Amino acid sequence: MKALHVEGLHYSVDRQPILRGVELSLAPGEFAALIGPNGAGKTTLLHCLAGVVAADSGRILVGDADLRIEPLRARHRLGLSIDPSRLPALLSVRECMKLFTDARGLPAIPPSTLALCDALALTPVLDRWVGQCSLGTRQKVGIVLGLLGEPPLLILDEPLNGLDPLSAYALKEHLRRLCGEHGATVLLATHSLDIAERFIDRAMLMVDGRIRRDWSRHDLDAIRAHPDRSLERAMIEAMA
Numbered sequence: 030m031k032a033l034h035v036e037g038l039h040y041s042v043d044r045q046p047i048l049r050g051v052e053l054s055l056a057p058g059e060f061a062a063l064i065g066p067n068g069a070g071k072t073t074l075l076h077c078l079a080g081v082v083a084a085d086s087g088r089i090l091v092g093d094a095d096l097r098i099e100p101l102r103a104r105h106r107l108g109l110s111i112d113p114s115r116l117p118a119l120l121s122v123r124e125c126m127k128l129f130t131d132a133r134g135l136p137a138i139p140p141s142t143l144a145l146c147d148a149l150a151l152t153p154v155l156d157r158w159v160g161q162c163s164l165g166t167r168q169k170v171g172i173v174l175g176l177l178g179e180p181p182l183l184i185l186d187e188p189l190n191g192l193d194p195l196s197a198y199a200l201k202e203h204l205r206r207l208c209g210e211h212g213a214t215v216l217l218a219t220h221s222l223d224i225a226e227r228f229i230d231r232a233m234l235m236v237d238g239r240i241r242r243d244w245s246r247h248d249l250d251a252i253r254a255h256p257d258r259s260l261e262r263a264m265i266e267a268m269a
């Protein structure tokens with residue numbers, strides 16, 4: 030069974046097509062990046078996958094749960110990082126985590142979440158209001174909330190934005206462990222191609238609302254092995 034299977038996904042705003050027939054499948058344990066130019070539709074796609082917005086047509090299966098038919102079961106199987114601007118400013122970081130803990134039906138904030146807070150240097154700010162935190166700190170909080178409970182599919186939008194190098198490294202290692210040891214599937218949208226190239230085992234290029242190019246682990250290994258090649262260059266060539 031695929032961790033995520035998407036067929037013929039279309040989405041428009043005011044009759045302006047944004048997603049124009051997205052097809053993609055991710056296997057359990059895959060660490061995949063969605064790359065592409067500004068406005069290509071990456072965030073919109075992630076929001077459709079997570080059920081934040083409803084696609085006009087097409088099919089999204091999260092594991093064996095069809096997002097349209099069984100939205101609660103499908104959404105229970107995935108976590109989406111929260112945009113820092115959408116976090117409640119007047120709750121503390123810990124209160125946010127408790128809300129998400131309740132929403133996931135868990136008895137207490139999971140130890141793995143507290144360990145990730147430690148790795149991301151969030152422990153000292155757990156009792157600070159979100160509105161008093163720096164942008165980078167709120168970015169980390171949004172990621173921790175998305176990963177809380179470690180659902181099998183993790184969807185992250187530009188998770189490395191604004192993270193200091195130590196935190197970015199800790200997050201990448203954490204995600205890699207979740208994929209490698211727990212069989213989680215990660216789909217992250219990013220413009221950080223150099224970072225993506227070294228960590229991911231799949232890259233998908235989105236252009237004009239469609240997946241134009243898909244690089245497998247084998248393709249990425251070939252790019253990494255060649256001193257004159259890079260994902261950045263491969264992307265530019267694919268867009269020409």
Ligand SMILES: Nc1ncnc2c1ncn2[C@@H]1O[C@H](COP(=O)(O)OP(=O)(O)OP(=O)(O)O)[C@@H](O)[C@H]1O
Nearest residue numbers: 042047065066067068069070071072073074218220
């Ligand atoms: N609510 C909305 N109303 C109108 N247009 C929208 C809306 N949301 C997204 N769009 C348009 O959809 C297109 C895709 O936007 P989206 O944010 O998904 O792109 P992206 O690939 O994530 O871009 P970036 O790399 O800049 O974050 C853009 O042209 C954007 O203007």
